[in-house]
Amino acid sequence: MRRQGTEPSRRFLVDLNTGILKEHVSEMDRRVSVYNYPSNYEFRQGTENSQATLVDIRSGHLLAPLSEMQRTPRLWNTECGEEIDGKCYYFNSNLLTFSEAETSCKTFSSLGHLASVTSSGLHVRLVELVTRAKGEGVLTWLGGIMRDAQFEWTDGSSWEYSDWMPGHPSTEKYEQSCMEMFRMGESWWTAADCDLKRASVCSYPVRAL
Structure with missing residues (x-):
């Protein structure tokens, strides 16, 4: 006989998954x-x-x-659409003016610009980037803009390559001319009014991610 209050306490344990009572476990049996x-x-x-x-x-x-x-916590970055020679190239299907498109490239990276096209190989890759995204060529802004009577790239790249449609760049009828590709479904470049709305290709250095 134990004096009242000296018997080991006993707990009713319940399985929280089933709600069924488990066997009693005395205080003496409970241990770390x-x-x-x-x-x-x-x-x-x-x-x-x-x-x-x-x-x-x-x-x-x-x-x-x-x-x-x-x-x-981690720094925000965006998926690189396609990495080519240390740069990310991203196709933006939203229809924007040239200025809006250039500004939108900054949302991907502070070093982002509309894409400069400095070689035929890069031109081919960007044509593939656009057609893969849309299933066909669509009018798309690249980073060329007319300044001081000649075209230059917004990212400051040197002008070492061009693929203008015959008769272009024709800039006389526009207050300001910017570069697009896929006029009439061809990947040639053409000059267009910068206030027209187009899809666009942005680029930014991979190290900027």
């Missing part, structure tokens, strides 16, 4: 053991690690959730 990390079901309400539901902003697909402890 190796900690097993609980599942989400075994946390007391309000003590579980929060989880973020992440969505791919380009596809709209749900990504695997990350716990609060897995989330760490």
Whole structure:
């Protein structure tokens, strides 16, 4: 016979997954053991690690959730559409004026500009970038703009290559002329009014990401 109050206490344990009572465990039998990390079901309400539901902003697909402890601050960057010779090239299908398109390139990188095309090989790759995105050639701004009676690239690249459509650049009828490609479905360059709205190709150094 134990005096009242000296008997070991006993707990009723409940399986939180099933709601079924588990066997009694006396105070004498309870002891410190190796900690097993609980599942989400075994946390007391309000003590579980929060989880973020992440969505791919380009596809709209749900990504695997990350716990609060897995989330760490990181610098924002954007997906590189295509990397060519140390630069990212990104096709923007939104219809913008030349000035708006140039400004939009800064949202990808502070060093972003409309793309300069400095070789025939790069020209071919950019044509492929646009046609792959749209299934066909669409009128697209590149980084050429008329200044002081000659075209130059907005990113400051030297003008070492050109592929103008015959008869271009024809700038007399525009107050300001900017460079587009895919007039009449061809990848040649043409001069156009800078206030027209086109798709565009941005570029920025990979190191700027």
